[in-house]
Amino acid sequence: MFEQFSSGYYLGRLYVEPYDGDVPAIQREDHTHVNERLYAEEELVRLDIPLVMKLDQEHFPVVGNENIPSGTLALPEDFAGSDLPDDKSVLLAKPDRATELLRYAGYDLDNGAALA
Template structure:
């Protein structure tokens, strides 16, 4: 689903779609697989994805289609994704980069987009 891209990120392609929850989510089993394979199970609880120009903490959830990240409507404009659902390139922060972003408060604040 993801491949090495740079020293701080993996690159993947996921469908980006809106949903009414207040946080970004993806299919629970795929979230767990990505965390186990790329973070050796020791990564941050939310995965941190860069979609467009914004970093988003992504949590596991039931009821989300596979290969899809579902975002709150308030986050979609910051991603630059037009006419969702849309297949988009997504950067997944590597474990150390994700932890750094979460610690700095760059993502995961009160605003779902991490602003």
Template sequence: MTLEEFSAGYYVGRFYVEPSDREHAVIARDQHEAANEQVYATGKDIDRLDHPLVMKVDETHLPVFAADDVPIDTLGLPDSALESTRVAQPPTLKDVLVAKAARAAQLLQWATPYTIREPNLA
């Protein structure tokens, strides 16, 4: 997975979106850690690489966690989340937005108990 700059608030990557029997959205652990480092790491002290990524599939924002048994370039969504997207016949290759630190922190504040430190760019 390659994340490319998309806007002031997001990166974009491509994933095969498919159903998952898990409670949360998941991607492969190695990709999760690499994306976490690219998107949320500050470069100061020791950065945690296990923060949930905040991804947007169509109009739905989701906290996304790491899993060891998910194929590379696959975003596994629980049925309830999959139903809120426009994915009609999974697996479907889609552009998925990944929220940058400031946007992710804002979204997570509304939806989950997780927090992400915003990098100090000054």
């Protein structure tokens, strides 16, 4: 699903579509697989912590959701652009970058919950 891109990111292609959820999400099994395959070897193995993806110029945390089809990134309707649904290149932050971005966004990574 994702391959090496740069020192801070992996690159992948996902079908991106709007949905009626509150936070960006991918299929729960895809979320677990990405965590285990890409993050476990770098010791970021907690599966309850969101992934951090970048689409266009915006970073956002992504959770797992069993109602999302595999290979799909679902964006809340108010977050999604008018050009969706579409097949798009998506960046996935590597563990160090993801940790930095999640902490900046207010996540308490020791407890797996948002601070705010």
